[in-house]
Amino acid sequence: MKKLALLCLFILGLGFALISFKGLAQQGEFDSIILDFKEEVPIATISQEIEELSRKYNQKVNLNSVFSIDDRVYIVNGDKKVLKELKRSPLSKDTEYIEANYLYHALEVPNDPEYSKQWNFRNINIEKAWDETKGEGITVAVIDTGVSKVPDLKLTKFTKGYDFVNDKDDASDDHGHGTHVAGTIAQSTNNGYGVAGIAYKANIMPLKVLAARGGGTIADIAESIKFAADNGADVINMSLGGGGASNIMEEAVKYAHNKGVTIIAAAGNENRNSSSYPARYPDVISVSAIDSAGNKAPYSNFGAGIDISAPGGSEGAKIIQNTVDPRSGESVFVGFQGTSMAAPHVAGVAALVRATGVEDPNEVRDILKQSSRKVQEDHLNHFGAGHLDAGAAVELALKGNITFNDFFRWLRKSGYLNLGFWIDGGAVALLPKIGMVIGSYLLAWFLRNYLPMTLGLNAGLIFGSSGLFFLQGLYWFDLPQWPMRLAGSSIPELGNVVLGNTSLNPLFASALIPFGLIILLIGSNLRWFAIGSSVGVAACLAVSALTAPSLWLLGSGAIAQGYLMINALLCLGLAYLASQKEKQRA
Amino acid sequence: MGLSEMKVTGKMEMKGFGFGVWALVSEDGTSYELKDYPTELEEAGIEVEVTGKIREDVMTTAMIGPVLEVESYKKLS
Numbered sequence A: 001m002k003k004l005a006l007l008c009l010f011i012l013g014l015g016f017a018l019i020s021f022k023g024l025a026q027q028g029e030f031d032s033i034i035l036d037f038k039e040e041v042p043i044a045t046i047s048q049e050i051e052e053l054s055r056k057y058n059q060k061v062n063l064n065s066v067f068s069i070d071d072r073v074y075i076v077n078g079d080k081k082v083l084k085e086l087k088r089s090p091l092s093k094d095t096e097y098i099e100a101n102y103l104y105h106a107l108e109v110p111n112d113p114e115y116s117k118q119w120n121f122r123n124i125n126i127e128k129a130w131d132e133t134k135g136e137g138i139t140v141a142v143i144d145t146g147v148s149k150v151p152d153l154k155l156t157k158f159t160k161g162y163d164f165v166n167d168k169d170d171a172s173d174d175h176g177h178g179t180h181v182a183g184t185i186a187q188s189t190n191n192g193y194g195v196a197g198i199a200y201k202a203n204i205m206p207l208k209v210l211a212a213r214g215g216g217t218i219a220d221i222a223e224s225i226k227f228a229a230d231n232g233a234d235v236i237n238m239s240l241g242g243g244g245a246s247n248i249m250e251e252a253v254k255y256a257h258n259k260g261v262t263i264i265a266a267a268g269n270e271n272r273n274s275s276s277y278p279a280r281y282p283d284v285i286s287v288s289a290i291d292s293a294g295n296k297a298p299y300s301n302f303g304a305g306i307d308i309s310a311p312g313g314s315e316g317a318k319i320i321q322n323t324v325d326p327r328s329g330e331s332v333f334v335g336f337q338g339t340s341m342a343a344p345h346v347a348g349v350a351a352l353v354r355a356t357g358v359e360d361p362n363e364v365r366d367i368l369k370q371s372s373r374k375v376q377e378d379h380l381n382h383f384g385a386g387h388l389d390a391g392a393a394v395e396l397a398l399k400g401n402i403t404f405n406d407f408f409r410w411l412r413k414s415g416y417l418n419l420g421f422w423i424d425g426g427a428v429a430l431l432p433k434i435g436m437v438i439g440s441y442l443l444a445w446f447l448r449n450y451l452p453m454t455l456g457l458n459a460g461l462i463f464g465s466s467g468l469f470f471l472q473g474l475y476w477f478d479l480p481q482w483p484m485r486l487a488g489s490s491i492p493e494l495g496n497v498v499l500g501n502t503s504l505n506p507l508f509a510s511a512l513i514p515f516g517l518i519i520l521l522i523g524s525n526l527r528w529f530a531i532g533s534s535v536g537v538a539a540c541l542a543v544s545a546l547t548a549p550s551l552w553l554l555g556s557g558a559i560a561q562g563y564l565m566i567n568a569l570l571c572l573g574l575a576y577l578a579s580q581k582e583k584q585r586a
Numbered sequence B: 001m002g003l004s005e006m007k008v009t010g011k012m013e014m015k016g017f018g019f020g021v022w023a024l025v026s027e028d029g030t031s032y033e034l035k036d037y038p039t040e041l042e043e044a045g046i047e048v049e050v051t052g053k054i055r056e057d058v059m060t061t062a063m064i065g066p067v068l069e070v071e072s073y074k075k076l077s
Helices: A002-020 A043-057 A080-088 A119-123 A126-130 A177-186 A218-230 A247-258 A339-355 A361-370 A390-398 A404-413 A419-423 A430-446 A455-465 A469-473 A482-487 A512-521 A527-547 A558-585
Strands: A032-037 A061-063 A073-077 A095-100 A139-144 A203-208 A215-217 A235-238 A262-266 A284-290 A308-311 A319-324 A331-336 B005-015 B021-026 B031-035 B047-054 B058-060 B067-075
Touching: A002 A430, A032 A080, A043 A061, A043 A073, A080 A095, A119 A126, A119 A308, A126 A390, A139 A177, A139 A218, A139 A339, A177 A203, A177 A319, A177 A331, A177 A339, A203 A218, A215 A218, A218 A235, A218 A247, A218 B058, A235 A339, A247 A262, A262 A339, A262 A361, A284 A339, A308 A339, A339 A361, A339 A390, A361 A390, A430 A455, A430 A527, A455 A527, A469 A482, A512 A527, A512 A558, A527 A558, B005 B031, B005 B067, B031 B047, B058 B067
Parallel strands: A139 A203, A139 A235, A235 A262, A262 A284, A284 A308, B031 B067
Antiparallel strands: A032 A073, A032 A095, A061 A073, A215 B058, A319 A331, B005 B021, B005 B047, B021 B031, B047 B067
């Protein structure tokens, strides 16, 4: 008895939880309603109904567009309340559906006023990436001429940096290059000012290794790489280069790589067929530059050692960020070009990839390269693996990780969280189903003296009355849905599970199968399952008779109802008799 | 001349990287980024002969070519 009560409570609780949850699908914005009139309804009738509707709500009811005439799609202004009323009105008989005219928004576009000038961000498909992450929690070390906190970096997070040139903590920029590079990575975005940056929720670690004139020693650079790795940098950007290979630099790069830092560097601006150092090191991602047309920028190095390409700009279209003009000390928005500008694009996207949870620098590199847009004819390796694609990179990084976002999206798509899905009886009519399960337990309770509450009996009750009905609405990614429908169907419904229609098959919706099961299983361990399913089927048929009798060949009228009720009684009788036999035996 | 010293003759050019970077473009087309040079040389088109050292241990933001540390120079035009 306690088990019965608990089970009923569980089912009711589940029902209430699902009913009261405001599904994500129900939170769409709308201020108008779609009415799709059926083809067979004469135009005169539609006109009349439209007029009445118009008068009742004092609203204009219009065709959606000139193309809607054939489809008879009309729009009327209204809110949730109006939608509900319309759905319940006699109008619903003449319409195929009445539903909310949801407003769709494009992907998030930041409110930075000069964002439209940033062709480079559209080029790398950044908005799609921002749908998933903005680089929160990731630290990007900018090893450069320093970074000054210009106005459009005001909201950007900074971690402790260092000035290796002048040996002090304050790593401000006296050249203008480093601040610009930091802007591409994490310019304050959506702050209603200036321009945007890629991983704008990431932290910047400013490391000054280049002097005012733009040059620095390998020793300082190597030290800064180690500093970054030892102080929590996840990504390093080096928009610098020159010279040849050096042991101290190679060691520093290896050290940081082994500590899990993803290192990116500019390929160089000599239009040479090999990458400069440090980009050339195997553990460093070397970035060549493309212009706004997707061609290799005239100055950019290419060929040996190039891993990937990204927007670096050219004379015609540059990369705009906020920086400091060394001549005046003032903040300026200025366009620069160079592989120096291309590298921070990759660093920013690397930060986004890391923010999704991918940590290993080799994995980050592979994701960046694999997701890049391949260029068909690239004999001279202008582009490495291809053009950087932030949206594709983040998507690839998330594949295989079931994130919270993914789960909700799937739930939404499957209609599972949709209130209307349950109440409108889309795939599963919840209330009758609950009625069937409860009904079967009530019947079992009546016969309690003869029915022991075993697992077999419970399984039979559920399988006979409703099946695991909540599975019917489940769509698990791309897997076939029929196993769900099967497990989610009661015995009477099995007759139509494969075809998927809602009319019951008279053979299945009868005492025939319970009879068969009892005969087969009465002598075995599964006898209580057979008896339970007979009780369950009785409840199922009885509830069906009372709510929605619809039998194939027998229609939905009195005959169907009678058929179902008679069979329900037969099932109950069979269960009683079989359990009597069991009691006698015991 | 010392071991790593070399003489480069070429024209001064302003390259459009950052706020501008001065390069000595030699006859064979190689661009050299000058290090420690006087502002007197910051004039587009003038011909100069520079004697100096290639600094392989220096890296820069410009990345336009080898870094040539100026030891002495002669304006030719």
